[in-house]
Amino acid sequence: MISEPEESVRLQGFGEMTLRTAVATVMLLAPRERAEAAIFRVRDGARLASSEIAELASQWGIAPTARIRSPGLVPEQHWSDIVRGMVREAPLPSLMVAFLLGVLVARR
Secondary structure, eight states: OOOOTTOEEEETTTEEEEHHHHHHHHHHSOHHHHHHOOEEETTTOOEEOHHHHHHHHHHTTOOOOOOOOOGGGSOOOOHHHHHHHHHHHSOHHHHHHHHHHHHHHHHO
């Protein structure tokens, strides 16, 4: 079936929009959510297949977002080293004030 970019569709969980907007929105989703996304035509209620959505995206030059890696695979941030360096350089009275301020904020 021929699809026009300005055709009115309903993206499950997002509402009614144009077909181009729905395809762009689906391509922004994570791969697992993208596979579960459903686009329905307003005029006849037909559901677009995942392959049809991917084909329309490639025709219109809409690229899917990069794969999101799990947090375990992301290089570790060295926040502990940064904080340790800041603490070493800070004078003792300011550390005590920061500690007491933290205690007060935590109790509220």
